[in-house]
Amino acid sequence: MKVAIVGAGNVGAACAQRIAETDIADVALIDIAEGLAVGKALDLAEAAPLVGHSRRIVGGEDYTLAEESDVVVITAGLPRKPGMTRDDLLAANGEIITQIVTELSRTAPDAIYIMVTNPLDVTTYIAHQILGVPRERIMGMAGALDSVRFRTFIAMELGCAPADVQAMVLGGHGDSMVPLPRYATAGGMAVTELISSARLDEIVERTRQGGTEIVAHLKTGGAFYAPAAGVAQMVAAIVRDEKRLMPASVLLRGEYGLDDVFVGVPVKLGAAGVEEIIELDLTEDELAALHNSAEHVRRTIARWQDLQDA
Numbered sequence: 001m002k003v004a005i006v007g008a009g010n011v012g013a014a015c016a017q018r019i020a021e022t023d024i025a026d027v028a029l030i031d032i033a034e035g036l037a038v039g040k041a042l043d044l045a046e047a048a049p050l051v052g053h054s055r056r057i058v059g060g061e062d063y064t065l066a067e068e069s070d071v072v073v074i075t076a077g078l079p080r081k082p083g084m085t086r087d088d089l090l091a092a093n094g095e096i097i098t099q100i101v102t103e104l105s106r107t108a109p110d111a112i113y114i115m116v117t118n119p120l121d122v123t124t125y126i127a128h129q130i131l132g133v134p135r136e137r138i139m140g141m142a143g144a145l146d147s148v149r150f151r152t153f154i155a156m157e158l159g160c161a162p163a164d165v166q167a168m169v170l171g172g173h174g175d176s177m178v179p180l181p182r183y184a185t186a187g188g189m190a191v192t193e194l195i196s197s198a199r200l201d202e203i204v205e206r207t208r209q210g211g212t213e214i215v216a217h218l219k220t221g222g223a224f225y226a227p228a229a230g231v232a233q234m235v236a237a238i239v240r241d242e243k244r245l246m247p248a249s250v251l252l253r254g255e256y257g258l259d260d261v262f263v264g265v266p267v268k269l270g271a272a273g274v275e276e277i278i279e280l281d282l283t284e285d286e287l288a289a290l291h292n293s294a295e296h297v298r299r300t301i302a303r304w305q306d307l308q309d310a
């Protein structure tokens, strides 16, 4: 199995490392910056004898490297700086995604696409418009990350093993995302029974601001270790046909009363990509929060269309 990763910056390189070193797939790393992808791929390949894997890792600037890929991950584009929202990246990253996906539509038309570049739900929409692939074959990685942040903060609160916490975040990848405490469990117990609602509200807010918290610390860019772990989990689910259940940004066609918008909902990931969209019976408030988040994504898509028309 082969995965092409476009963007060999912090997120892309961390994805390449995780995917190769955990033996998920061979990796082709592509970046516009001359020498960057070649150098990082070579460096990763040289670690293989010590790490003990036999995955092939190559890099370069040429999109023919993406040929024959089963999965393409797109992480190219600007990250946030302190004080910026993800939507502030729209004009620059929308152009970058348009250019990259146009190239990939020639060299990797049959791949399954995982978008990472922000503003996530909108870059996924733009890529889908250009690629024209069935909706099963294109998704955005955000819920996988937002959910592990939520799980981590719950585990910190309970002082328990993070792996024992299950939790889910729906909605767009921004401040309007929708963490769902009602579905969160620790060791099979409802966290609503273990943590006060006031404290849970604080954990939900910290989850919403999880990316911003890290940008504020780093100052020069955004998170990349946990995002790469989220990407690797999605790639593994697809190339190993694992049928994993997790949230992903997918094109809705009537599910949750939403149409023609990419937004995070629970899905089943396997060899065919998004094999099922799971429709939960949300409470009125949860559904309203999901619709509010989708409306925010829709407004950002409209802004992109205005930029195109200008």
Ligand code: NAD
Residues within 6 Å of the ligand: 006, 007, 008, 009, 010, 011, 012, 030, 031, 032, 033, 036, 075, 076, 077, 078, 079, 080, 089, 093, 096, 099, 100, 115, 116, 117, 118, 119, 120, 141, 142, 145, 173, 221, 222, 223, 224, 227
């Ligand atoms: P980075 O600056 O470290 O890397 C970005 C890379 O993209 C650079 O190496 C750059 O040369 C490359 N690039 C730019 N234009 C290109 C083009 N036209 N073709 C090929 N490569 C090009 O940034 P990063 O920290 O890796 O973040 C990348 C993106 O991922 C950002 O938009 C960031 O906001 C986003 N992100 C999303 C999530 C998520 O949950 N979806 C999480 C973290 C980061």
